[in-house]
Amino acid sequence: MPVEPTIAPTPRPAVAPEQAPNNRQWQVRQPFLLAIVLVCGILVGANPFRPSSQNPDGTSRGYLKFKEILSYVDRDYVDSVDAEALSDYAISRMLEQLDPHTVFIPAREQQQASVLLQSDFDGVGAEVNIFHDTVTVVAPLSGGPAEMAGLLPGDRLLRIGETPVSGKHASLESVLGLLRGPRGSRVPLLVMRRHQRAPITMLVTRNRIANNSLDVSYMLDNQTGFIKISRFASGTFDEFKQALGDLRRQGMTRLVLDLRGNPGGYLDRATKIADEFIGGTRKLVYTDGKGDQYDTQTFARVTGEFEEGPLVVLVDENSASAAEVVAGALQDHDRALLVGRRTFGKGLVQQPITLNDGSELRLTIARYFTPSGRCIQKSYQGGAVAYEQELANRQRRGEYLHADSIHFADSLRYRTAHGRTVYGGGGIMPDFFVPCDTLLQSAYYTKLQKLNLIREFALNFYQDHQTELTGLRFEQFNQQFQVTDQQLKTLAALAAKAGTRASVAEQNRCALLLRTQLKALIARHAYGNTAFYQVMQQQDPELLQAMRSFQNGSALLTQNLTSMK
Incomplete structure (x- = not known):
């Protein structure tokens, strides 16, 4: 279940360790997705980084020049300056000249950036949202500190500790920071409760909160299991193994793995999950860097729990990094049928390097390739702005609606283990294309989402x-x-x-989507996360296509090819 410090409804950068149900079918994506991908790129093991240089004289001259200029600015500039902030800014701008995924994370932001990939964190245990500039409790975590203190859904937080959070000046980041804190520390919350005239004060003792990366797992019918993984965090593989075992005990013989909206994470967790589906010692992924220092090959090693049986993987334009490694490996070995739309195209490996002041450099050290030799990384030659706009350009080209709007050069053609044609050069193209629901792009629906009115109404x-x-x-x-x-x-x-008017025709156009989403959100409040997905699956075109693939035998094709090996 989603817990504090999530701030729904839109996906946030890595400062939000968990999120409310995050299915692309019924949420409008915000520009923060790219920030998630930047921080949630594939991370290699934390080996000590050995500084060296191919051009030591040039490096030395550049260092001395920067030091000299910063000293002059700090000493003689007409106004007082923050030299540390200036150097952080200069470093960030310098790295922009390399690639979109080499990033510098200042010390003050590093802890927040790491939370997304942690298996747990310290906090009060409440999912919150912002309605009309007011921080509102969506749900306290069952058995968590907030629930034990008496916090209820719908409670509005006026003050956290000594800091007022009600009003237009409250930011998501500040709320997250205030709710977090060391285990055992206590924080007073000033709460306004519905139908009460005066606010009440609650004292909440922070504790360790589980930060699950597997959103949900359940049986779609008496033989089909469903697992949705939101990211590849430190505890993802353990969560996956438990969910897979539970589904097998319930009679699962075929599986839908949902990687839509998954921005990546730890490479080793992703390959361990791929290993559960791919038998023998087949290659899962390989990396190629400068020289051979960061060249690696990863192979299947263990006998997995679901190496046989029909498998469909759902992907979309927001599936990135480690999610693409899993999808690419399963597709290349003809082990799974991919359904959805072309993935993000993030194929650069980052080495996390902790600096002396606690800040972190995530330096691109290699590119990764699928077993057939496809480099998934899309082009970034047009610069940072063009890279950030690439998904929007896909939409303008009609790529979200028509498969024939996607063009691959013949030079990027590859073959799977049994001769199926696949393409590289920017993301993983699924075997079955499913167009984006155009209702998600309607102006009226988009405004309702931005105003947060759908979630507020359901609560x-x-x-x-x-x-x-x-x-x-x-x-x-x-x-x-x-x-x-x-x-x-x-x-x-x-x-x-709230200033958003729509014609009857515009309202009617979104009516089915709104009915389903409202019902699903109400179900989530009343019955939990699984209930949300069980309602939403009725209007989920990718999932419906997956089920058709099972029924018409398409998903069996890859299973038959695999069994021939």
């Missing part, structure tokens, strides 16, 4: 009907509950009040 509905929902089993809710026309009109009225 308020849950609070108003909590007693009735508690009396229903999820199966009853899923069969009987429907979002009414009147409730959609109420949502539209709230949007109009």
Whole structure:
């Protein structure tokens, strides 16, 4: 379950260690995705970095020049300056000349940047959101410190410690920082609760909070399992093994692995998961760097728990880095059928180097390649701005809607283990293309998302009907509950009040999507994360295509090819 310090609804950079259900089908992606990919790139083991230079004289002259200029600025510039901040800025600008994924993380930001890939963290244990400039509790973690202190869904946080957080000046980063803290430390929260006139103060003792990277696992039917992995963090493989074992015990004979929106993470966790599906000692990935210092090859090593059986992997334009390694290995060995859209195209390996002041340099040291020889990294020759706009350019070219808008050069053609044609040169192209739902791109829906009104409406509905929902089993809710026309009109009225008006035609166009999303969010509040996905799967085109692939035998093709080896 998502827990503090998540701030929903949109994916944040690496400062957000967990996120609310993050399915591309019903959330508008924000520009922060690229920041997640930058921080969540494939990380190699933390081997000591050995400084050396192919041009020691040039390095020395550059160092002395920079030191001399910074000294003059610090001593003689007309205004006072922060020399450390200036050097951080200069370093960042210098690295922009290399590649988009070599980054410098100042010491003050390094801890936040690392949280995303940790298996747990210290905090109060509450998922929060921001509605109308107010930090609102979406759900306290079951059994966590916030719940033990009495925090309830819908509570509005006015002050955390001595810092006011209500109002337009509250930032996501500041809220995260205030909610985190050492295990055992105590933080007072000033809380305004619904239907109470005066705020109340709660004293919460921070504790260790699980930071799961596997969002959900459950049976789609009596033979099909579903696992969604949001990133490859330190505990991902253990979470995956447990989920896979549980599904096998429930009778799973075929699996859908959802890597949509997965920005990457630790390479070794990703390859260990790929090893669970690929038998023998087949190559999973290899890297190629300067000289041979960072050249590596990774092979399957163990007898996996699901080396046979139909497998479909869901990917999209937000699947990156380690997610692409897994998808590419499974596709190259004809082990899985890939469904969705072309992946992000992040194929550079970063070496994390801790500097003396606690800051960190994540230096690109190699490129990685799929077993067939495909380099997944897309071009970055146009510079940082062009690189950041590449996904938007895909949309403008119609690539999200039409497979024939995607063009690959013949020189980038490769063959899988059994002769199927695949392409390199920028991301992994799936075997079955599924166009993006155009409703996600409608102006009205986009504005509702930006205003956070859909999630706010669902939370308020849950609070108003909590007693009735508690009396229903999820199966009853899923069969009987429907979002009414009147409730959609109420949502539209709230949007109009917030300055977003839409015609009846625009409202009707989004009606089915909104009904499904509202129902799923209400289900999540009442019954948990799995219920959210079980509702949303009814309007998930990639997942529906995966199920058709099982039914018509397409997914069996790769299984038959694998069994011939």
